[in-house]
Amino acid sequence: MTELLLSTAVSLAVVLAFITVMAMFFVWSERKVAGWIQHRVGPMRTGGGFQGWAQSIADSIKLLLKEDLILRGADRTLFQLAPALVLASAFAMFVVLPFGPGLMVADIDLGVFLILAIASVTTIGVIMAGWGSFNKWSVYGAMREAAQVASYEIPLGLSLMPPIIYFGTFSLKAATEAQTGSFGMGWYIFSDAFWIAIPSFLLFFVAALAENKRAPFDLPEAESELVAGFHTEYSGIRFSFFFLEEYAAMFVFSAVGAVLWLGGWNFPGIQSFEEDSTALLLLGTASFVLKSFFLVFVMMWVRWTVPRLRIDQVMTLGYKYLIPLSMVMALLAAGWEYIKHLGGQA
Amino acid sequence: MSSHPAAEFDHLPGREVELDVATQDCLIHMGPQHPATHGVMRVLLKADGEILAGAQTHLGYLHRCAEKIGENVDWLQYLPYTDRYDYLAAMNNNLGYSLAVESLLGAEVPARAQYLRVICAELNRIASHLFAVGTYGLDLGAFTPLFSALRDREEVLELFEKICGARLTYSYIRPGGVMNDAPEGWLTKVAEFLDRFEKTWHEYWTLMVENKIFIERTANIGVLTEEQALSWGCTGPMLRGSGVDWDLRRDQPYLIYDQLEFDVVKGIGYRGTLGDCFDRNFVRMFEMTESVRILRQCLAQIPDGEIMHEEVGAVIRPAPGESYVSIENPRGELGHYVVSNGTKIAVRVRVRSPSFCNMSVAEHLMPGSMLGDAASIIGSVDIVVGETDR
Amino acid sequence: MSQRDTAWGPMEVQRVAASEAAQALQAVGIELKLCVPNLPWVAPEGEAKDLVRRAKEEDAEPVWRGDAYLLLSEPGQVTQALQHCRDELGYSQLYDLTACDPAADETQLKLIYGLRNLKSKARLILQSRVDKAAASVPSVASIYQAADWHEREAGEMYGITFVGHPDPRNILLPDDWVGFPLRKDYEYPDEYNGVSCKE
Numbered sequence: 014m015t016e017l018l019l020s021t022a023v024s025l026a027v028v029l030a031f032i033t034v035m036a037m038f039f040v041w042s043e044r045k046v047a048g049w050i051q052h053r054v055g056p057m058r059t060g061g062g063f064q065g066w067a068q069s070i071a072d073s074i075k076l077l078l079k080e081d082l083i084l085r086g087a088d089r090t091l092f093q094l095a096p097a098l099v100l101a102s103a104f105a106m107f108v109v110l111p112f113g114p115g116l117m118v119a120d121i122d123l124g125v126f127l128i129l130a131i132a133s134v135t136t137i138g139v140i141m142a143g144w145g146s147f148n149k150w151s152v153y154g155a156m157r158e159a160a161q162v163a164s165y166e167i168p169l170g171l172s173l174m175p176p177i178i179y180f181g182t183f184s185l186k187a188a189t190e191a192q193t194g195s196f197g198m199g200w201y202i203f204s205d206a207f208w209i210a211i212p213s214f215l216l217f218f219v220a221a222l223a224e225n226k227r228a229p230f231d232l233p234e235a236e237s238e239l240v241a242g243f244h245t246e247y248s249g250i251r252f253s254f255f256f257l258e259e260y261a262a263m264f265v266f267s268a269v270g271a272v273l274w275l276g277g278w279n280f281p282g283i284q285s286f287e288e289d290s291t292a293l294l295l296l297g298t299a300s301f302v303l304k305s306f307f308l309v310f311v312m313m314w315v316r317w318t319v320p321r322l323r324i325d326q327v328m329t330l331g332y333k334y335l336i337p338l339s340m341v342m343a344l345l346a347a348g349w350e351y352i353k354h355l356g357g358q359a
Numbered sequence: 360m361s362s363h364p365a366a367e368f369d370h371l372p373g374r375e376v377e378l379d380v381a382t383q384d385c386l387i388h389m390g391p392q393h394p395a396t397h398g399v400m401r402v403l404l405k406a407d408g409e410i411l412a413g414a415q416t417h418l419g420y421l422h423r424c425a426e427k428i429g430e431n432v433d434w435l436q437y438l439p440y441t442d443r444y445d446y447l448a449a450m451n452n453n454l455g456y457s458l459a460v461e462s463l464l465g466a467e468v469p470a471r472a473q474y475l476r477v478i479c480a481e482l483n484r485i486a487s488h489l490f491a492v493g494t495y496g497l498d499l500g501a502f503t504p505l506f507s508a509l510r511d512r513e514e515v516l517e518l519f520e521k522i523c524g525a526r527l528t529y530s531y532i533r534p535g536g537v538m539n540d541a542p543e544g545w546l547t548k549v550a551e552f553l554d555r556f557e558k559t560w561h562e563y564w565t566l567m568v569e570n571k572i573f574i575e576r577t578a579n580i581g582v583l584t585e586e587q588a589l590s591w592g593c594t595g596p597m598l599r600g601s602g603v604d605w606d607l608r609r610d611q612p613y614l615i616y617d618q619l620e621f622d623v624v625k626g627i628g629y630r631g632t633l634g635d636c637f638d639r640n641f642v643r644m645f646e647m648t649e650s651v652r653i654l655r656q657c658l659a660q661i662p663d664g665e666i667m668h669e670e671v672g673a674v675i676r677p678a679p680g681e682s683y684v685s686i687e688n689p690r691g692e693l694g695h696y697v698v699s700n701g702t703k704i705a706v707r708v709r710v711r712s713p714s715f716c717n718m719s720v721a722e723h724l725m726p727g728s729m730l731g732d733a734a735s736i737i738g739s740v741d742i743v744v745g746e747t748d749r
Numbered sequence: 750m751s752q753r754d755t756a757w758g759p760m761e762v763q764r765v766a767a768s769e770a771a772q773a774l775q776a777v778g779i780e781l782k783l784c785v786p787n788l789p790w791v792a793p794e795g796e797a798k799d800l801v802r803r804a805k806e807e808d809a810e811p812v813w814r815g816d817a818y819l820l821l822s823e824p825g826q827v828t829q830a831l832q833h834c835r836d837e838l839g840y841s842q843l844y845d846l847t848a849c850d851p852a853a854d855e856t857q858l859k860l861i862y863g864l865r866n867l868k869s870k871a872r873l874i875l876q877s878r879v880d881k882a883a884a885s886v887p888s889v890a891s892i893y894q895a896a897d898w899h900e901r902e903a904g905e906m907y908g909i910t911f912v913g914h915p916d917p918r919n920i921l922l923p924d925d926w927v928g929f930p931l932r933k934d935y936e937y938p939d940e941y942n943g944v945s946c947k948e
Contacts, residue, residue: 047502050503051502051503051506051507052506052507052510053506149385149387150387153387153409153730228500229500229572231500232731235500235731236394236500237394237395237497237498237499237500237734238395238730238731238733238734239730240393240394317502317503318501318503318566319501319570319572320496320499320500320501320567320570320572320573320576321499321500321501321572321576321731322572322575322576323575323576323729323731323732324409324729324730324731325409325729326575326576418920418921419919419920419921419922419923422921422922424930426906426931427930427931430931430933458756458757458758459757461756461757462755462757462790462814462815463814463815464792465788465789465790465791465792465814466791466792467755467756467791468756473756587894589841589842589867590842590893590894590895591894591895592842592843592844592893592894592895592899594844603867605867607758610867610870611758611759611870611872612753612758612759613753613756613757613758614756617753670794677814678788678792678812678813678814679811679812679813679814680786680788680813680814680815681813681815681816681818681849682814682815682816683816683845683863683872683874684757684758685758685844692844694844694845694863696845696847696849696861696863698849698851700851700852706849706851706852707849707850709845709847709849709861711844711845711847711863715898716844716895716898716899719894719895719897719898720894748921749921
């Protein structure tokens with residue numbers, strides 16, 4: 014029992030450190046990517062050397078040292094609780110991610126389901142932040158978040174159905190292991206159901222952007238409309254919690270995409286490595302992290318390219334296009350499995 | 360006695376919807392510090408959820424008494440103040456004021472100065488429209504067009520720095536001519552910039568104007584009809600976006616514009632209704648290419664010669680009288696109504712600023728649109744608050 | 750295209766438009782005077798600087814340069830005149846509306862209305878005079894909506910009451926500002942709401 018507790022505690026500490034470092038890396042890379050896309054160089058000086066690598070560290074120190082302001086009219090309980098709730102939920106999602114062969118905190122049978130469920134808790138935190146801020150713009154941001162995220166959970170969940178039906182499991186670890194065939198290239202998008210996999214992946218990606226409030230769906234914090242939306246009144250460390258959450262959630266959804274469609278930790282030639290070997294662990298983890306980072310990069314790329322939709326257009330896209338399409342994809346996936354089953358019987 | 364819980368709200372202005380729930384419109388202050396107001400301006404929005412029920416513009420936060428200053432300083436000393444009302448198109452402001460003073464002096468500037476003035480004014484128009492198009496992207500949530508636009512605008516600013524030493528507030532065009540002649544090789548540099556700019560113009564077109572989301576956000580939004588545009592005194596891209604064929608450069612030619620060939624761009628309802636936000640941006644996009652045409656002709660035709668009228672000195676005493684001179688600023692008609700009594704200080708310097716008139720109609724375009732469209736509409740008017748408030 | 754006769758724009762077309770409009774307005778019973786500048790638009794060589802001296806020496810009718818304008822004798826007729834200009838003469842745009850205080854010892858303020866005809870490409874300037882002591886003139890915001898903000902500005906700066914204006918609040922100045930800043934006899938305040946205005 015003690016051993017279990019200890020190993021869990023160590024894993025959690027590793028995950029926490031990973032989230033923090035990763036989020037800082039993403040903040041830095043977002044600035045560099047934005048700079049490169051916009052004919053700029055991004056931060057260059059901080060750290061006195063390579064490409065301003067220490068910018069995020071300097072930013073974090075600044076955020077930690079800033080005065081933490083709470084408006085007189087604000088609901089203090091909600092206001093102070095909201096960032097913690099948001100960050101905790103983002104943190105909890107990492108528990109079920111299979112980083113590498115044998116490298117995950119908890120292999121839960123309903124891993125995908127857990128991620129979807131916890132992602133909704135973030136919404137509650139955002140609504141608390143918006144309501145507790147005592148600012149009309151924040152309330153608008155919170156209401157938009159409630160409307161947008163609640164509606165996009167449906168296409169997000171439905172678009173996850175094709176791989177789940179294909180692999181027959183909700184467990185992310187089992188799904189990854191199911192893609193090990195064909196010399197490590199048995200990824201879902203390369204499978205016999207690739208014609209379902211590719212559209213459903215695109216649907217998932219769009220829904221994930223909306224779920225994460227990333228541009229072009231960043232309505233809850235739309236800075237040219239709502240100043241900064243739900244986090245207008247936040248400063249210092251509390252603001253940085255929202256910041257961390259955004260990047261952590263981006264990584265989680267990218268990781269889910271990488272696991273269910275792009276083979277997770279699998280990489281070409283994985284079969285030639287011994288099971289439980291260090292090389293396999295390292296290469297597998299690198300493969301998983303690189304795939305996830307690539308998807309995060311695509312999210313950044315989208316953000317710095319397109320304008321923002323309007324709230325009614327976001328809702329139209331969700332309800333009129335994404336939900337029916339993802340439903341069709343789920344039905345097609347089920348039908349394809351049934352046809353294969355019939356073919357197997359014959 | 361009513362025991363309904365909603366009854367206590369009955370006295371509030373609101374509307375009855377289903378289930379007897381009394382709703383109330385929400386008043387929101389957009390500004391004075393707000394990313395989409397392009398300066399220190401406040402729009403009081405009345406919103407029913409996401410839908411705007413009314414809007415009221417409040418100006419004055421950037422009022423710097425320009426007209427009162429004009430009545431207290433020398434005619435020439437006022438020139439630097441003109442830089443500061445439309446700080447994105449300061450060359451054009453200098454030009455408008457200089458022409459107004461010259462109209463009272465009765466002094467026509469030499470031909471080379473006229474060409475230099477047109478070159479600078481048109482370069483400034485490109486820079487200003489680039490900024491307008493870029494910040495419009497920013498208003499709609501796209502950051503990248505702004506930085507692309509700033510890259511090209513930077514080249515224009517460098518050209519201005521070479522010719523007059525300033526990047527934003529030039530005071531280069533002055534009553535009687537221009538401050539100094541173009542340095543050697545400057546005109547070639549302008550030509551090189553035009554070649555580069557013609558290529559990058561297509562980037563804005565594909566990145567922004569032809570973007571599906573951009574079209575969704577601007578087409579059919581904030582439709583300004585021709586009658587409205589005329590009645591509200593709109594000018595510039597705002598008027599032409601509504602399909603009115605009117606450009607002071609062609610219809611009231613000043614300087615050498617009557618010797619130059621260019622088209623007046625007007626909105627055609629390319630992606631939506633005539634006179635919507637898309638059309639106003641569309642006009643700005645193509646006015647830049649027309650400016651390139653004008654500049655090419657100027658560079659080919661520019662003569663050698665004097666750059667200052669020899670009788671206009673440091674202290675000028677224009678003839679008594681009153682004169683209204685207007686020019687086509689990037690934002691519309693910039694008019695100076697100047698009154699002189701023959702002394703070295705003006706009696707009245709009235710600035711008819713385009714943003715002031717264009718902005719007056721914006722609050723009437725907003726009701727019925729959505730909260731996000733408020734930013735879209737204000738952005739398409741392309742105001743500079745320094746100019747609405749003066 | 751209008752004839753360009755000076756470097757600051759066409760002037761002859763305006764003078765013609767002013768005299769035509771004067772006749773048309775007089776025909777409908779509006780009392781006015783046509784004022785045409787008596788100096789050439791472009792000064793002869795050597796005179797750009799020294800006109801004032803010459804004018805004083807000759808001691809004749811005051812010389813002036815600039816735009817021709819119509820001076821309405823009766824400020825109350827301004828709505829009628831503008832209505833006629835818009836509906837009958839085709840002046841579809843009010844490009845400017847402002848006022849001017851010629852000097853501190855004058856008893857009257859000038860009111861200037863600038864109209865534009867987009868078809869004939871002519872500008873027309875109408876002026877009227879109102880007493881400083883009781884500056885009041887009918888609003889034209891119902892004829893040209895552009896007058897809405899211009900009248901608010903002229904009203905706060907010169908203390909002119911525009912009778913019938915839909916929303917006569919201050920526009921650039923704070924609501925509690927005292928005095929009319931653009932009048933020549935305006936005295937600068939010492940303080941505003943407790944903030945010292947002295948240097």
